[in-house]
Amino acid sequence: MKIFLSGATGFVGSYLRSMLLREGHLLTIVTRNPKKYEEEKAENQQFVSWDDNLAAEMEQADAVINLAGASIFGQRWTEEVKRKIYSSRIETTTQLVSAIEQADNRPSVMVSASGADYYGDCGDKVLDETEESGEGFLSKVCVDWEQAAELVTALDVRLAIPRIAVVLEKDGGALEQMLTPFKLCVGGPIGSGGQYFPWIHMYDLCRGIVFAIHNEDFTGAYNLSAPNPVTMRTFANELAAQLNRPSLFKVPGSVLKLVLGEAADPILTSKRLQPKKLQQHGFEFRFPYLQEALADIL
Numbered sequence: 001m002k003i004f005l006s007g008a009t010g011f012v013g014s015y016l017r018s019m020l021l022r023e024g025h026l027l028t029i030v031t032r033n034p035k036k037y038e039e040e041k042a043e044n045q046q047f048v049s050w051d052d053n054l055a056a057e058m059e060q061a062d063a064v065i066n067l068a069g070a071s072i073f074g075q076r077w078t079e080e081v082k083r084k085i086y087s088s089r090i091e092t093t094t095q096l097v098s099a100i101e102q103a104d105n106r107p108s109v110m111v112s113a114s115g116a117d118y119y120g121d122c123g124d125k126v127l128d129e130t131e132e133s134g135e136g137f138l139s140k141v142c143v144d145w146e147q148a149a150e151l152v153t154a155l156d157v158r159l160a161i162p163r164i165a166v167v168l169e170k171d172g173g174a175l176e177q178m179l180t181p182f183k184l185c186v187g188g189p190i191g192s193g194g195q196y197f198p199w200i201h202m203y204d205l206c207r208g209i210v211f212a213i214h215n216e217d218f219t220g221a222y223n224l225s226a227p228n229p230v231t232m233r234t235f236a237n238e239l240a241a242q243l244n245r246p247s248l249f250k251v252p253g254s255v256l257k258l259v260l261g262e263a264a265d266p267i268l269t270s271k272r273l274q275p276k277k278l279q280q281h282g283f284e285f286r287f288p289y290l291q292e293a294l295a296d297i298l
Contacts, residue, residue, distance in 0.1 A: 007066065008065075033049075066093055066096055066110065090145055111159075117141075117271070158216070166266075182243050187245060188250045
């Protein structure tokens, strides 16, 4: 297939790009600085700018995967950072939908990312795709992000929206930041420890996106998370066990809030996701349990 990708140079996108190339697909990757990737150009991938004629690129695409969005981790959310988090998702999605609309020969499917934070803080309630959105900044971002993508359905383009859980891989994302204190023997649960922590192995995440492309009856929002979410306390204990380190030093939520402000919410809020739609469509997770996922990564 000819696949158009946004966000393909980021943490998740880089892994997905490698998987798609191994499968033999032809990729067009949009980035703010295509010259940076000149050396990576090959017969099966090309890099274009957001300022190029994206409608012409859509003319050639069988599928579109939209992962563009600034990272929400690792920094305090100033008003400027919040604007960047919002605009990097909603404005880029709007631009892609507009490019599809302008194309005479449109792609058949678009997979446009969203996040598990769509649901907000829900305690121990099991969350499948029928649950309504929650409250808070990230919930609003996810709602507006999904609404921007949904406009593509009026163009007779099938749309799938993965609500992505915390992605586990060793060289980026939340796990990379959590490893350091454990390696220094000062790790432990963050917040109350009782909040549910939705997670997914990077390999299953990429497979879950490819699955949505290839299954023609798969539409709408779906939870892209492992089927066995755990509490933060269990996550910390399992991570410590894999590293052969203790999990003794609890980080109070109030301290994290003091340091990060709203940016602490993705870790402190509880989201017990269940990937009901994927399971109903026969998707099989390679890493359904945290222990085997961390063992593979670490």
